Amino acid sequence: MVGGIRTARPCHPRGAGLLSVTQSEGARAVAGGEPKMLESVLALGGLVLLRDCVEREGRSLLKALIKKSALCGEQVHILGCEVSEEEFREGFDSDVNSRLIYHDFFRDPLSWSKTGEALPGGPLGVLRTMGSRTGPGRVTIALDSLSWLLLHLPCTTLCQTLHALSHQGSCSDGHPPEDQMRVLGLVHEELHGPGPMGALSSLAQTEVTLGGVLGQTSAHILCRRPQQRPSHQTQWFSILPDFSLDLQGGPPLESQPHPVPHTSSTAGSPAFRAKPGFQPYLL
Amino acid sequence: MFPELNHLLNTTPDRAAQGKLTLLCDAKTDGSFLVHHFLSFYLKANCKVCFVALIQSFSHYNIVGQKLGVSLTAARERGQLVFLEGLKSSVDVFFRAQEEPHPLQFLREASAQSLQPLYEFVREALKPVDGDEAVWRYPVLLVDDLSVLLSLGVGAVAVLDFVQYCRATVCWELKGNMVALVHDSGDAEDEENDMLLNGLSHQSHLILRAEGLATGFCKDVHGQLRILWRGPSQPTAQQDRSVTYQYKIQDKNVSFFARGMSPAVL
Numbered sequence: 001m002v003g004g005i006r007t008a009r010p011c012h013p014r015g016a017g018l019l020s021v022t023q024s025e026g027a028r029a030v031a032g033g034e035p036k037m038l039e040s041v042l043a044l045g046g047l048v049l050l051r052d053c054v055e056r057e058g059r060s061l062l063k064a065l066i067k068k069s070a071l072c073g074e075q076v077h078i079l080g081c082e083v084s085e086e087e088f089r090e091g092f093d094s095d096v097n098s099r100l101i102y103h104d105f106f107r108d109p110l111s112w113s114k115t116g117e118a119l120p121g122g123p124l125g126v127l128r129t130m131g132s133r134t135g136p137g138r139v140t141i142a143l144d145s146l147s148w149l150l151l152h153l154p155c156t157t158l159c160q161t162l163h164a165l166s167h168q169g170s171c172s173d174g175h176p177p178e179d180q181m182r183v184l185g186l187v188h189e190e191l192h193g194p195g196p197m198g199a200l201s202s203l204a205q206t207e208v209t210l211g212g213v214l215g216q217t218s219a220h221i222l223c224r225r226p227q228q229r230p231s232h233q234t235q236w237f238s239i240l241p242d243f244s245l246d247l248q249g250g251p252p253l254e255s256q257p258h259p260v261p262h263t264s265s266t267a268g269s270p271a272f273r274a275k276p277g278f279q280p281y282l283l
Numbered sequence: 284m285f286p287e288l289n290h291l292l293n294t295t296p297d298r299a300a301q302g303k304l305t306l307l308c309d310a311k312t313d314g315s316f317l318v319h320h321f322l323s324f325y326l327k328a329n330c331k332v333c334f335v336a337l338i339q340s341f342s343h344y345n346i347v348g349q350k351l352g353v354s355l356t357a358a359r360e361r362g363q364l365v366f367l368e369g370l371k372s373s374v375d376v377f378f379r380a381q382e383e384p385h386p387l388q389f390l391r392e393a394s395a396q397s398l399q400p401l402y403e404f405v406r407e408a409l410k411p412v413d414g415d416e417a418v419w420r421y422p423v424l425l426v427d428d429l430s431v432l433l434s435l436g437v438g439a440v441a442v443l444d445f446v447q448y449c450r451a452t453v454c455w456e457l458k459g460n461m462v463a464l465v466h467d468s469g470d471a472e473d474e475e476n477d478m479l480l481n482g483l484s485h486q487s488h489l490i491l492r493a494e495g496l497a498t499g500f501c502k503d504v505h506g507q508l509r510i511l512w513r514g515p516s517q518p519t520a521q522q523d524r525s526v527t528y529q530y531k532i533q534d535k536n537v538s539f540f541a542r543g544m545s546p547a548v549l
Contacts, residue, residue: 054484055525057513082447082486084455107451110444112399147485151440151478190481215524 037235038068045180046205047166051189056210060239062186067243069140070099076140079123081105081148131165139181146185155196162203284324285537296328301421302454306487310467311495312506318427321462323351326358331419333408335426337369350535365408398445406452422459430466439479503545504529
């Protein structure tokens with residue numbers, strides 16, 4: 001691990017309503033558990049926030065969720081701002097790739113090339129176009145990444161658009177639940193202060209926070225169901241090359257950090273930096 | 284280049300991966316030895332190198348390069364190296380007509396919000412030229428360093444956009460590599476530098492972070508190097524995707540050893 005300190009985010013429940021998957025429960029949950037984890041993340045629809053950090057990249061989990069959505073017959077739109085379309089599609093088979101519609105904002109997002117190939121209206125225009133769609137069938141929008149959008153668009157404008165999108169086709173509009181739009185947003189926590197992160201969190205129906213210790217990755221899943229208390233769940237997992245999940249039992253309990261109240265990371269807390277008081281070996 | 288560092292990174296000039304961004308970072312120490320390593324590494328790998336050098340003069344890099352077995356003068360003469368000497372060019376920009384494009388054009392602007400001219404310079408320097416394919420293996424962009432752009436008034440988002448465009452062209456389109464150095468000032472109030480460092484960290488495939496020892500100066504241990512490989516987390520990947528070594532910089536080499544295992548105390 002990177003210095004063993006501030007390297008991997010510990011799993012941190014947010015208080016009441018915690019349901020942790022213990023090591024033994026995790027082992028029993030492995031068989032047939034993978035669909036359940038992804039399903040629990042995708043179940044509520046609306047905005048799903050994937051919060052990653054430098055030590056635990058979240059794009060692989062995003063791709064696993066995209067694959068799950070595509071194989072359920074959904075149309076998946078991807079706003080690609082951080083990696084090329086080839087890199088993003090890598091690892092998906094043809095069944096999945098055929099259901100993905102990639103909107104490329106990686107190659108020339110600021111129209112520096114002046115080739116006229118830039119998408120009209122930019123990423124906001126594309127999102128608003130998706131929001132005005134009609135027709136049956138569920139649509140999933142994957143934002144890779146929300147951080148890129150937050151750095152290039154006003155936070156209020158982005159949040160208003162996300163709010164409109166995530167309530168697109170909601171049950172209150174008379175649409176069946178299976179037609180509700182789902183937005184998967186990858187956000188790099190270290191890049192944003194408590195204000196923008198709090199705003200995104202308030203819009204999200206589901207939040208997945210990546211962490212881990214000893215080389216193993218965990219996902220802390222927070223679900224906000226209407227008129228119910230938020231539920232918490234922690235799953236240890238790894239992602240296979242085909243972007244299916246392999247649930248794991250987690251590291252030995254004594255090596256897991258004690259649960260602490262979640263505190264949002266603030267801007268100016270860069271990744272990879274030692275905690276105060278850490279004394280590396282001298283001699 | 285430093286053979287021990289190649290060993291730690293499991294790479295050689297002959298079989299380096301392509302299409303990658305490597306982030307160099309230093310905190311409470313001078314990480315420029317990493318810049319010199321990668322400059323000599325890619326010249327020896329027979330790559331075409333564009334070096335945006337904003338910190339030191341050409342002669343400085345050349346003197347160090349000669350200790351590591353490469354001649355920047357010869358590389359520039361044979362067309363292998365394109366060198367933008369920031370210290371010299373920054374003066375030129377004020378004595379040209381404003382309509383003439385210059386890579387450091389942002390120095391003339393009251394509110395520098397775009398590094399597009401610098402990107403255009405890089406793209407022009409590394410674009411394939413007839414006959415080049417037979418000579419050079421792949422292009423490499425090296426930047427020393429990006430933090431100075433913040434000091435010169437460029438915003439962190441503008442620097443991140445510049446890096447993204449360079450990645451799209453050098454790493455994705457031309458299948459080359461990019462290496463950039465950023466300083467970690469350790470100042471929690473320097474939000475722009477933190478945003479730049481964190482943003483680049485998320486774009487990088489490999490992060491090398493040189494840190495000074497918390498206990499202060501030591502004659503036999505000059506610092507520690509943290510290496511983090513980023514990418515999809517897979518069960519088949521090595522268990523330790525990050526490692527930490529201490530190092531000692533010598534005249535023509537850098538030696539690395541496990542923490543507490545300096546040869547001076549064994």
